[in-house]
Amino acid sequence: MLAYTAQRLVLLIPTFFGVTFLAFAIMHLAPGDPVELFFAGGLAAGTAGIDADKLVEVEQAKAELRAELGLDRAIPVQYALWLGRLVRGDLGRSLKDRRAVWDKIRDRLGVTVEINVLAILITYLVAVPLGIYSSVRPNSLFDQLQTLGVFMLYSLPVFWVGTLIIIFLCGGDFFAWFPPAGLHSLGYDPDWPLWQRLGDRYYHLAMPLLCTVYTSFAALSRFMRTSMLENASMDYVRTARAKGLSERVVVLKHILRNSLIPIVTILAGLLPALIGGSVIIETIFSIPGIGQLGFQSVLARDYPVVLALFAASSFLTLLGILLADLALALIDPRISFERGRA
Amino acid sequence: MTVRAGSSSYGANVWRELRRNARAMVGLLVVGVLAVLALAADFVASDKPYYLELDGQVYSPALLDYGVWLGLRRWPEPLLNADFAALAERADAVLWPPIPYRSTGVDITGDVFEAPSSKHLLGTDGLGRDVAAGMVHGIRISLTIGLVVVAIQASIGILLGGLAGYYGGWTDLVLSRLFEMMLGIPTFFLIITVAAIFPPSIYTIMVILGLTGWVGIARFIRAEFLKVRALEFVAAAQSLGASDSRVMLRHILPNAIAPVLVAMSFGVAGAILAESSLSFLGIGVPQHVVTWGSILAVARTNTFAWWLAVFPGFAIFLTVTAYNLLGDGLRDALDPRLEI
Numbered sequence: 001m002l003a004y005t006a007q008r009l010v011l012l013i014p015t016f017f018g019v020t021f022l023a024f025a026i027m028h029l030a031p032g033d034p035v036e037l038f039f040a041g042g043l044a045a046g047t048a049g050i051d052a053d054k055l056v057e058v059e060q061a062k063a064e065l066r067a068e069l070g071l072d073r074a075i076p077v078q079y080a081l082w083l084g085r086l087v088r089g090d091l092g093r094s095l096k097d098r099r100a101v102w103d104k105i106r107d108r109l110g111v112t113v114e115i116n117v118l119a120i121l122i123t124y125l126v127a128v129p130l131g132i133y134s135s136v137r138p139n140s141l142f143d144q145l146q147t148l149g150v151f152m153l154y155s156l157p158v159f160w161v162g163t164l165i166i167i168f169l170c171g172g173d174f175f176a177w178f179p180p181a182g183l184h185s186l187g188y189d190p191d192w193p194l195w196q197r198l199g200d201r202y203y204h205l206a207m208p209l210l211c212t213v214y215t216s217f218a219a220l221s222r223f224m225r226t227s228m229l230e231n232a233s234m235d236y237v238r239t240a241r242a243k244g245l246s247e248r249v250v251v252l253k254h255i256l257r258n259s260l261i262p263i264v265t266i267l268a269g270l271l272p273a274l275i276g277g278s279v280i281i282e283t284i285f286s287i288p289g290i291g292q293l294g295f296q297s298v299l300a301r302d303y304p305v306v307l308a309l310f311a312a313s314s315f316l317t318l319l320g321i322l323l324a325d326l327a328l329a330l331i332d333p334r335i336s337f338e339r340g341r342a
Numbered sequence: 343m344t345v346r347a348g349s350s351s352y353g354a355n356v357w358r359e360l361r362r363n364a365r366a367m368v369g370l371l372v373v374g375v376l377a378v379l380a381l382a383a384d385f386v387a388s389d390k391p392y393y394l395e396l397d398g399q400v401y402s403p404a405l406l407d408y409g410v411w412l413g414l415r416r417w418p419e420p421l422l423n424a425d426f427a428a429l430a431e432r433a434d435a436v437l438w439p440p441i442p443y444r445s446t447g448v449d450i451t452g453d454v455f456e457a458p459s460s461k462h463l464l465g466t467d468g469l470g471r472d473v474a475a476g477m478v479h480g481i482r483i484s485l486t487i488g489l490v491v492v493a494i495q496a497s498i499g500i501l502l503g504g505l506a507g508y509y510g511g512w513t514d515l516v517l518s519r520l521f522e523m524m525l526g527i528p529t530f531f532l533i534i535t536v537a538a539i540f541p542p543s544i545y546t547i548m549v550i551l552g553l554t555g556w557v558g559i560a561r562f563i564r565a566e567f568l569k570v571r572a573l574e575f576v577a578a579a580q581s582l583g584a585s586d587s588r589v590m591l592r593h594i595l596p597n598a599i600a601p602v603l604v605a606m607s608f609g610v611a612g613a614i615l616a617e618s619s620l621s622f623l624g625i626g627v628p629q630h631v632v633t634w635g636s637i638l639a640v641a642r643t644n645t646f647a648w649w650l651a652v653f654p655g656f657a658i659f660l661t662v663t664a665y666n667l668l669g670d671g672l673r674d675a676l677d678p679r680l681e682i
Contacts (some may be wrong), residue, residue: 010518020522023532030539155663157615159622160655163641172645180645272528278535280619284642294531295623298538306535315529321525 005205005326009228012318018315020307024079027303034095034301035065044251055093069095086311092304101308104293110273112289114275115205119212127217128263131224135252138229146221154218161282162211170207178207179284184217208285223266227259265327271320344395356600359675366671370670377526380481384408387441387475395435398583404439425489443472445479445632458649467640473649476632477657483633484661487548487617488610495609496602499559500595506560507567508590514564531614537625544627547620551613559605566598600676607669611662618658634658
C-alpha cells in the first residue's frame, strides 16, 4: 500500500507539469498581450494627438515593462522561472494591480469555501436519505417520482435558474424576496451582533447556495440507491432476514453500512470542488469568490493569477483522484493494489 | 444500426429495449422534432413570404432565397433588396411563414425590448430582433455545435484509446499519462480561458469543446481494447495475417463501439450546455450571432426583460434533457451495468 502510494505520488509530478505547462503555453501563445492591454487603458484615458517622439517613448516603456515581467523571454524559460518561484511558494504578482497573487486569492477563498462546504453538506443530507428511501421499495411511486425529480433538477441549466431567480425573486419587476448581489446589505455594520451579521450573510448566500446544490442531488442519490440495491441482494442480507431480524435493522445496520463505502470515497473526489468557485454563479450573484476572481483575471489577461488558480485546481484534482483510490482500498479490504496478491 | 425483419441482431435487440423505455422515447421524439426544426429553420422563421402576388406576378421569395444563395437564380427587379414587409402592404396576396422575421433582423428604431405580443410572439431583444426567430435559428447553431463537438471528441477518444489499449506497454504508459493530465485539467476554467482570449467564434468554441471532452471515451475504449485484445478471435485474425489497423478497425472496434454512442448522446447535451454557458458569460459566439445562450445573456443585464430569460432557457433545458434521457435509455438498453 505504501509503495503503491509513493509510486502514484511520483507519477503525479509529470502530470502536474504537463497540465501547468499546457495552461502556460496557451496563455502566452494566445493573441492579446497584457502589456498592450495595460497601455491601451492608459492611452484611452486621454493622450490625444500623440506625436512620433511620444510613440517611441511608449514603445520603450512597453519593452521595459515586458522585460520587468519577464515576458520577453522564450516560453520554456518563462515556465521554468515560474515553476522555480512556485516551488519557493512565490506565486508572483498580479499584472493588473501589482498585488501579490496569494493575497488576492486569500481574500476570495473564504466565501467560496464556505458556499462549497455548505453545498456538499446539504447535498449529502438530502441525496443520501432520498437514495436510501427509494431503494427500500424499488420502482415504487416514490422511487419513480424521486428519480424523475432529481433528474429534472440535474437538467436545469444553472445560468438559467440563476437568471430566473434574479429576475423574479430579487427585485426587478416581480418579487423582492432576496438580494440580487453581494454579501452584505446596504446598511451593513461590522458592529452588529453575531446573529444579525450571520443572518444578513446567509440571506445573501441563500440563492447562490441553492443554485450550487440543486444539480448535485441526482448523481449522489442514484449512486446511493444503486449501492443499496446491490448490497440488498447479497447473501449476508438473506442470512440477516433468515435469523429473524426486523426489516428496520436489516436495512439500517446491514445494508446501509456497507452501502456507505462508495459514498465516502466520492468525498475525496470533491476536493477540487471545494476551492473551485463557480464562475457562473459568482458572476450572476456578484459574489466576490474564487470563480469571479478567475473570470475577471482571464478577461484582464492577468496571467499570474490565472496560472496560480490553474495550478491549485489541477493539483487538488489529481490529489482527489489519488485519495479516492486510496480511500477505496483502505475501506474495502478486498481491493489491493499490490502486485501478485489479489 | 439497421434492423432487418426476423433477425435478432445486436442492433435489433437494443432498439427493442429502447422502445420499451418511455422516457428514452420522449427524448428521442424531442431530438427528432428539434432536428426537423433545425433543417426547416429558414421556412419556419423568415422575413421572406412563401407566396407573394405583386402586380399580377407570382413570386415565392422564401424558395427563391435558396436559389440566389446557391447562385442559380437572381432576384427579379421588383424584389431586389426589397423590404418584404413594405411590399406585402401593396401586394394582392401574401402568405407569410409562421414567424415572419429573420433571426438577425435588427430593428433598433422600432420594437426594442418588446414584451411578447401578437406581433412578436416571444418578444424582441435589445436590438429589436425577434426572439422566436432567434430561437428557431438557434436550434441550428446548438445542434451543429453539439454534433461537431461530439464528432471531434469521439474521433480523438477512439483513436488514442484504441492505440493505448491495443499496443499496451510504452504507448499505453505515455497515453495514460496524457489521459490523466486531461483529467487533472480544470476543464471549464480552461474552456473559459481559451474562449476569453481568442476572438469569439463558433468554430473556436467547437474546437475547444472538442479538444477537452474526449478523455472519458478514450479511457473507456482503452479498457475495452485491453479486454477484447486477449480474446481468441483477435489472435485468429492476427495469425491469418491481418494488419494491425485491420484488426483494430474491423475486429476489435465493432465490439467496443456501442457504449460510445451513450457517451456521445451525453456529450451532445454537455456541449450544448457549455456553449450556452460561454455565450451567457459573453465569451461564446460573436455579438451578431443569435444563440440561446446569447439571448439569455441580454436578460442578465436587463432584468425586466423576463421573456429573454424564460424562453431560450427552456429551449436549452428541453434539448439537454432530451439528449440526457436518450443517453440514459441507450445505456440501459445496451447494458444496464455500464457505468458512464
